[in-house]
Amino acid sequence: MKNSSHPSRATALVIGGGLVGLCAALQLQRAGCIVTVLEPQEKPQGASWGNAGHIAVEQVQPLASLATIRSAWGRMHPRGALGLPAAQIGTWGPFALRLMRASTPARFAAGTAALSALLAEAMPAWKRTSWIIGAAHLLREDGHFVAWESAASAARGRAFWxxxxxxxxxxxxxxxxxxxxxxxxxxGAQIAGAVRFAGSGQMTDLVALADALRAALAADGGAIRHGQAEGIALEGDQAIVRLGAETLRADQIVLCAGAASAELLQPMGARIPLIAERGYHIQSPTSRWPQDMPPVAFEDRSMIVTRFAGGLRAASFVEFAARAAPPDPTKWAKLRAHVIELGLPFDLPGKPWMGARPTLPDYLPAIGRSARARNLLYAFGHQHLGLTLAAITGELVAALATGKPSPIDLAPFDPARFGGTT
Known part of the structure; x- marks a missing residue:
């Protein structure tokens, strides 16, 4: 994708128009690249736009842990948030084995250190990015609440946090x-206790955030092209992108395709154990939920409720399944039951949504440069932290692409950590 009108400027092709992709595109453009974003949907509906809007800087401990493994059975009860569909065991079974291997105390400690370094820069990066795109008003830094419905769970939760x-x-x-x-x-419930976090935050309008990122990209000559990449292949030591009968080339290709990323790498022989960790939400267009109320996590139900500019959203569930598997309507029914039992000011039934978080077995993202193709950069696998880490990931991608020193050690995020050459 060389540009004849700017022969001296490097070209960058970003595969994926979610928040990570848009932030990477913005920073690459600011670094001097001619940028094109390849996004399959004109109105993207992925995990970037279906999350709780929570900038979760407190989540420094990876979910790949002995504590997660010990609690898994309890989270699969009828009111629990973990879904392991029997029909999908061929998908989640191998992933579960890798997760257990990634949950040793040593790997958990190393993962905590790595995530801590990234998350320490998450809010500063969002401040910089939101200011650049004229969207500082969308970023709220007033923390969030975690609430419990019994004295026992409140005591346990307060002690943990x-x-x-x-x-x-x-x-x-x-x-x-x-x-x-x-x-x-x-x-409708007896709230026995709650804690308030400071330092975390919220994006108040994900649609407006996406619009601001796209507008900033377009204002400086960037382009968003709609099309479904069919795979990334090798041409010598360079990556190329197949798009129907067309072959796309660029000086830098950045893979930010979320849960589809591993599939796109298969033509070049890279095997990365990425799974679709699906989440569900329902959203009401109107509510008496105060606009200045921060997100509230009802921890006994593993559900978080957030007021956006477009309404009130209740989100939950960790469901391991194939990316293209049909959604489970009982998940939305459970969310509606939680809303009713809590007595929340929510107009039911609410608009349902399901999306796939891209998750790797150690719950660390893949950020780095391919060893097979020197023009291929990785920026995917952000699990529950895609919104949180999008801005800092964009800055790290730009540093990698331009050969500048990284402010964070990226070795823990090299996808080669799972074996083989990527």
């Missing part, structure tokens, strides 16, 4: 007024 590593965030007991406000919104 006050005694665990939460990176740059801090946590305290909710004040009497804050607890009263949560109880007023959850009138």
């Amino acid at each position: 006050t005694g665990t590593d939460i990176g740059t965030a801090s946590v305290r007991d909710a004040s009497a007024d804050e607890l009263a406000a949560i109880r007023d919104l959850a009138r």
